[in-house]
Amino acid sequence: MMANARRKQQLAVGLLFGLWLPCCLAQTTPSPAATSATPSPQPQSERLKFRLVGYPRKHNEGRIEIFYKGEWGTICDDDFSLANANVLCRQLGFVSATGWTHSAKYGKGQGKIWLDNVQCNGGEKSIDSCKSRGWGNSDCTHDEDAGVVCKDERIPGFVDSNIID
Numbered sequence: 282m283m284a285n286a287r288r289k290q291q292l293a294v295g296l297l298f299g300l301w302l303p304c305c306l307a308q309t310t311p312s313p314a315a316t317s318a319t320p321s322p323q324p325q326s327e328r329l330k331f332r333l334v335g336y337p338r339k340h341n342e343g344r345i346e347i348f349y350k351g352e353w354g355t356i357c358d359d360d361f362s363l364a365n366a367n368v369l370c371r372q373l374g375f376v377s378a379t380g381w382t383h384s385a386k387y388g389k390g391q392g393k394i395w396l397d398n399v400q401c402n403g404g405e406k407s408i409d410s411c412k413s414r415g416w417g418n419s420d421c422t423h424d425e426d427a428g429v430v431c432k433d434e435r436i437p438g439f440v441d442s443n444i445i446d
Contacts, residue, residue, distance in 0.1 A: 329409065331372050335387025335428065342430040344387040345369050347395050347408070349416060354393030357421035358383035364403035365411065366429040372407060374439035375431035382428035389423035397421055
């Protein structure tokens with residue numbers, strides 16, 4: 282009888298540590314992958330603005346710049362993709378992107394590099410819903426500023442204050 286009770290106690294302790302210990306370790310030691318690419322949350326009160334700038338370019342292409350926290354800045358081309366460009370072109374009021382550029386094709390920006398290692402699926406409503414290193418966290422220089430080429434077709438009824446020179 283005592284041996285049976287002891288076995289039950291050992292089983293209970295084994296289950297407790299088997300379930301509890303991995304849970305605690307997972308909470309206190311996140312993997313590097315979990316911390317390196319996180320969504321870029323933004324307060325609802327802070328509204329992003331976008332513009333296309335640089336030279337030479339047409340009205341539907343250029344270096345993409347974002348107005349965030351009172352300052353214009355750029356996006357680094359690391360991990361940039363057509364999916365990212367699609368999200369940005371829609372935010373500018375275009376239906377989609379036809380391409381994107383790297384290595385500051387439209388010239389080097391100035392000021393902050395707001396986003397780096399941006400990874401969108403393509404269906405996001407805003408670039409701040411995509412994964413990135415976070416706002417203002419970049420290891421890039423303006424030699425790596427990204428640009429977008431948007432399809433020259435506007436979203437019907439699109440009304441916004443984005444700047445398209």
